[in-house]
Amino acid sequence: MKILKYLFFLLLIVIIGSAIYFGTQDGTFNIQDSEVIAAPPEVVFNKVNDYKSWEEWGPWKKEDPTITFTYAEKTSGEGASYSWEGDMSGSMTTTKVIPNKEIAQDLTLQTPAGERKNKVYWTFEEVEEGTKVTWGMKGEHPLIDKVYYALSGFDFETAMHEMNKTGLDAIAKEVAEDIKQYSINVDGVTQYGGGYYMYTTTVAKQDAVNEKMTPLMNEVLKFVKQHNLNMAGNPFTIYNEIDNANNTVIFSAGIPVKEQVITPEGSPVVCGFMDPVTTIKISLKGNYEHLSEAYLKGRQYITENGHEIDTTRKMFEVYVTDPEEVPNPANWVTEIYIPIISSAQPIELGL
Template sequence: MKILKYLFFLILIVLIGGAIYFGTKDGNYDITDTKVIKAPAEVVFNIVNDYKTWEEWGPWKKEDSTMILTYAEKTEGEGASYSWKGEMDGSMTTTKVIPNKEIEQDLTLLTPGGERNPKVYWNFEEVEGGTKVTWGMKGEHPLMDKVYYATSDMDFDSQMHEMNQKGLEGLETLVMKKMNEYSINVDGVTNYGGGYYMYNTTSSMQSDVGQKMGPMLGQVSGYMQENNIQMAGMPFTIYNQIDEANGNVIFSACIPVREKIITPAGSPVLCGFMQPITTIKTTLKGKYEHLPEVYKEAKKYIAENNLIIHPTAKMFEVYSTDPGEVPNPANWLTEVYIPILGSGISNN
């Protein structure tokens, strides 16, 4: 009996000693991972801010095929939430949002050892080349978890870093996919009203038009601001001459104005006028790099409907969306107009 008593006290001492040892070990953790994603902060933020996207980029469902997600009525912004059932049940609620900057979330995990409530946080910082995304989670391990991690082969920090890295890679993939989405719609025959516009003109390889367009429109816009000339519509491009064989083009970068403007001799910016014209209008929603496909679809429509492209009138593009105000290129709208023979007047 004495041996059993000594053994009992020995076990008790070991347990008390272990509890003191593990109880005094720091259980606080703050695990963060970062990735630079080549996209505007607003685009990345909007995806993370909506829980309905998490199933697409998160790594969890790939590791737990039994997971079933349930979304609350609100899935974006402060107060948004969702929950899941699987190998480990849980839920998440957004508690703080600074648009395009920060997100804070409360995470609840129902583990075999009880409920755990870490804090999750996101930071979005615009840097050269894109957005630096920081994803972190912090909390405190209770005594039971500290004992488990100390006596098992599970490395909590390493597993969390691995999950974060997979998640950030999935997020980057989804961001790129969303930014590259586009659609083309042939709107059909449209009578374009024409009007006065300020412009400058240059020649270029067709592949360099996009690169030159920005500075040219900047010059036109700067001239208008200096002379208190108001815009009367969105910027557009007129293709004056196209050499398909050599890939050359002469084009004008234009901004509409309400009336005729007399410019001084030698001015790099001039005033022109476009007569009303009958056109085939085709709308691109997406990146400008898809414009060649737009022209292909428009010309296909023209051929299928036995229409005739105007022999002298010039094709033009209207940029209905300002990229400075709409950071996601998937939402950019460009209207392409191909003049056809009809009741309109040529814009010679």
């Protein structure tokens, strides 16, 4: 009997000692990982902000194929939430959103040892290569978890870093696929209405047109704003002369205005007028890098439908979306117009 009492007290001392030891160990944690993704902050932010996308890039479904998700009526922005059932069930609610900058979330997990609540946070920083996104989680381990990790040898911090890295890699892959999406549609014969426009002209190598386009267009836009001119449509580019032998292009960046403008002598921005013109219209939704393919499809349509390109008129393209307002290249819309000589009845469009 004395031996049993001795063993009991010994076990009690071990339990109390272990509780004191593990209880004094710091259980707080703040684990985060970062990755630079080649995309604008808004594109990456949107991928994280909407819980419906988490099912696609989240690493947990690979670990638990039986997991099922339930979405609230609101799945993005402050107040959004979703929950899941699986080997470890839980829920998450977005508590704070600074668009394209930060997201804060409350995470609740139902573990075999009880409920766990942690804070999840995201930051999105614009860098030269794209967006530096950081995914982190902070909280405090209760005593039972500290004991379990110590006795089982489970490395909680390493496991979290691995999960974060897998998730961030998946986000990068999905975003890369998203921004590559594009579509081209040949809309057919269109009558473009023409009108007055402000423009400036330069020459560039064919592969440097996009590089020179932005500062040229900004110069025209600045002129329009400084002189309080009324814009009458979307910015456009006119291709005045294409020299394939020398690989050069003379082009003009223009902005439609409602009336003729007399500019001072020597002004780099001047006023022009476009007569109405019959064209083949091609719509591109996607990155400008697909413009060559769009022009090719337009020319194929012209040949297949018996039209003839009007070489006395200039090709031009209209930018329906502003990349500064629509960061995702997959959502950029460009209308291409190739002048033709045709007796077909066109659809009328104004400048």
